[in-house]
Amino acid sequence: MAESVSETVRAFSEGIRGLAKESATGAVMKAFHAMHQAAVAPGALETSTKELLALAIAIATQCDGCIAWHVTNAIKAGATRDQVLETIGVAVMMGGGPATYYGSKAAAALESALAGA
Template identity: 40%
Template sequence: MVVNWQEMLGEAVKTLGGLAKGNPGIMEGYKGLDGAGSAFGALDAKTRELISLAVAATTRCDTCIAVHAQAAAEAGASREELLETLAVAITLNSGAAFVYSSRVLEAFDAFSKK
């Protein structure tokens, strides 16, 4: 898959701008959450952006990927740091599937005992 990330981000900003203009309360609420999530300062910008990219990968948010990839690059993140971050995201996501598989099995067993 080849994506023009700069173009996609520009289009997403336009689309989200339309949403914000149509319902300003949504943007106000989002800005409040965003501000609260970045208010502490214990983590540097690069670390915060790498965490954001791990979350974006696991939540499958292309716009989040574009926003935070740009910010991570601007914050000085290296490709090696990003690859290590993504390895953590992949491991966590596979771990979640492993754990939830036991829940699926439990639910199935509960319904099969009728």
């Protein structure tokens, strides 16, 4: 992740907002947002745990924007540095070499998010 995590999250958010404004994708984005909110709402699992799950999947699917987004949201939801790092470890175990590379990106995003960048 060459840019800071806040820049990545900002660019990701702007892209999502742009899609939401388009007539061809607006309804889909509104529904996606509602699904996202429902999926991370506290239930049997806390929101922070759900964000950590999403982070592991983001690493495995190699999505830079998703990594930055879910690291940031996990921290905001109360996940600790060690919880994020353990999540990265599980993602690496499941995803092998490619997950190792994207896990290092997640670790960099974590440090950037904790520093407020």
